[in-house]
Amino acid sequence: MVGVDEDCMDPLARALYSREPVAVARELIGKRLVRTLSGFQLVGVIVETEAYGGRKDPASHACIGITNSNKTMFGPPGFAYVYFTYGNHFCLNVVAKAKAEAGAVLIRALEPIREIEMMAANRGIPEREVARIARGPGNLTKAFSITKSLDGHDLTTKGELYITEGKAIGDDMVAVSARIGIRKEGLSRLWRFYVKENPCVTRA
DNA sequence: CTCTCGATTACCT
């Protein structure tokens, strides 16, 4: 048994998420996502994120106003916003906002560091293909067994799913780009953050 | 390697 340190790490406080989504998206790079599953703790380092705003962000789900499926984004920061899309995939966000009515940070990729075997099994791919296990928002939720049932879950409390401190990653190792996959406007906003040259980050 | 396209379903208009 190697990295026992995660066991005594407390979840990040809600104050960290009570800021502009862009600031939170940058801050989350290098932090650890912890998933408690069947007595095991799956852990991954966050290596790719994207910020989404409220009514004024045309690419955000919150753009259309509050609905039954996006209401978590309009609630308090520090909670998980999980949605289902393309008929196949769940995506995990953290609600993040300063003063705006809505906002969130999409977790797009993780670097697996603990219980990798279980993650690979959840994905149905060989354990040796570590880089592919949690690369992409739909893939990471599958690897971590995250579904709509975790929508609204508090990520600042030690439980089924939470985020802890990790290793600080300096600005020289973090790249910025336009967001991926959005079809509406909003591409001019450079709200995507990722670790340079990390194999667990999505292409494009 | 890059590119195209189909899968599949909840939700909103």
Place this chain on the structure above:
DNA sequence: GGTAATCGAGAGC
């Protein structure tokens, strides 16, 4: 009825 913050298979170069 159209669409979506995706993924992976398969074709083509």
